Amino acid sequence: MKAAHPHAPAQAIASLWDSHHFSPLDKAHLRHQDIQSVLDEIAEYPAVTRQTIGYSCAGKSIERLSIGQGPLIILAWTQMHGDEPTATAAVLDWLKLLHLNASSQALALDADWTSLVTLHVIPMLNPDGAERHTRVNEQGIDINRDAKHLQTPEGRLLWQQVQTLKPDVAFNLHDQNPYYSAGETPYPATIAFLAPAFHPDKHVDAPRLRAKQLIACMADTISHWLPCHIGRYDDTYSLRSFGDNIAGTGASTILIESGAHPNDPHRQVARKMNVIGLQSALEALLGKLYQQKSLADYYRIPDNVEDGLVDIKFSRVTQRCGEHEYVADISVNVDKQGRATVKHIGDLSGQSGFTHVSAYQTTVQPIRTFQLDGPMVLTEAEYLALLQQGFSAFVGDRSQLDNQSILPVLVLPEPPAYSTLYPGAPAxxxxxxxxxxxxxxxxGKIVHL
Ligand SMILES: [Zn+2]
Structure with a gap:
């Protein structure tokens, strides 16, 4: 290791990433075809070998890129869940930056680091799920719950790689839903870590201690950019999951979950932080810097809090149930298809919204629906007039309504059972x-009438 300011190496990889990451991968989603030209480019790097290690259920190639010939084996895989692409872009960026370093020596790596380490990367383990934009594979199976039964070709392939390569350090790279917060704060966990347990008693042996120490190093480095956006996942043992089973082989196993960041729909912040984190883990391994970290450094990372965030929070809204008036918060989440639904109603003081609407002294009107009796052309002026009259939804055949306004409409097949809002109801x-x-x-969008 070169002697340097503690943050200097990370600054180097951060600025290399800024200028050299694969910009075509700045997308909301990545499919098999989206990464092929990048894989071709990486395969041309002199230090990299590319190997097709197998095929998905639907016959798409699953590849491994490797660099180095050293005794310390690192294995990283991504997109085991097809709709979690962030780390796929990150590991490909990382290989490019390691390649550029061979000539620039910009990173804090000794020139002979490839004689100490062999780094294997499997980008996109679940190309069929990526194609369908689903968590599961072509068989509809969650590969990450198939570690014991190995009924998926992708799961078998991963297990075979682990058995053959016998990694010392394993990186299991995922995306988490956007609603995790870093501790009980309004800040989304843009990066969350876990050193998974390999037994229900959560015993910490030497490899798991090293995983926790490496995570402490990675969190330390990343906190330079994201001081309030790093979480630590719950380590309940999961018998069926790969991370836990690979930890059981004696590999120091590290789960990284990429998460949301404000105004970052393609998760490019998490992508860059993955690269910085992975590089800092590599440097910590080579320089044995992780040995300076303790378990306390790991546990100091705040909990990754599920449902700590919602898309929109309306706070202190007055509502009525019959004659009874009450004040409650309303949270709304927007799904992948853009549908906004009510998530919770009540005291939501522990939840923060990406968007926050103060609705103090604002009263929700009873739900009224407008009956469609035949084809209807809806202009914006007519829609606004209906809204002013208290109609927030239509009832009838959706195909009869020709919405010519730019505003969203709700058409229900039959009148709703409730006149008040309810969890699960359209927003x-x-x-x-x-x-x-x-x-x-x-x-979920506010329109002033
Ligand atoms: Zn996942």
Whole structure:
């Protein structure tokens, strides 16, 4: 290792990433075809070998890129869940930056590091799920729950790689849903770590201690950019999962979950932080820097809190149930298809919204629906007039309504069973403030009437 300022090496990889990451991979989702030209480019790097190690259920190639010939074996795989692409871009970036370093020596790596380490990367273990944009594979199976039964070709392949390569350090790279917060804060966990348990008693042996120490190093480095956005996952043992089973082989196993960041729909912040984190783990291994970290350094990372965040939080909204008036918060989440639904109603003081709407002294109006009796052309002016009259949804045949406004409409097949909002209901409602000014919430978006 070169002697340097503690953050200097990370600054070097960060600025290399800024100028040289694969910009075509800046996408909301990555499929098999999206990475082929990048794999071709990486395969041309003199130090890299590319090997097709097998095929997915539907016959797509699964490849491994390797660099180095050293005795310390590192194995990283990504996108085992097809709809979790962030780390796929990150590991490909990382290989490119390691390649560029061979001539620039910009990184804090000794020139002979490839004689000390062999790094294997399997980008996109589940190309069929990537194609379908689903978590599961072509068989509909969650590969990460197939570590024991090995009924998926992709799971068998991963297990075979682990048996053959016998990694000392394993990186299991995923994306988490955007609603995890770093501790009980309003900050999304953009990166979350776990050193998975290999037994229900959560025993910490030497390899697991090293995984925790490496995570402490990675979190330390990343916190330079993201001081409030790093979480630590719960380590309940999961018998069926790969991370836990690979930890059981004696590999120091590290789960990294890429998460949301404000105004970052393609998760490019998490992508860059993966690269910085992986590089800092490599440097910590080569320089044995991880030995300076303790378990306390690992446990100091705040919990990765599930449902700590929602897309939109309306706080302190007045609602009515019959004659009874009450004040409650309403949270709304937007799914992959863009549908906004009510998530929770009540005291949501532990949850923060990516968007926050203060609705103090604002009253939700009872849900009223407009009956469609035949074909209807809906102009924006007509829609706004109906909203002002208190209609927030239509009832009838969706195909009869020709919505010519730019505003979303809700058409229900039959009248709703409730006149109040309810968890799971579409986020369409009307509300008015104490001065009588009306606002519509249409698919979670506020429209002033
Ligand atoms: Zn996952």
């Amino acid at each position: 369409f409602w009307l509300m008015h403030d104490s001065e009588g000014k009306q606002r519509a919430v249409l698919n």
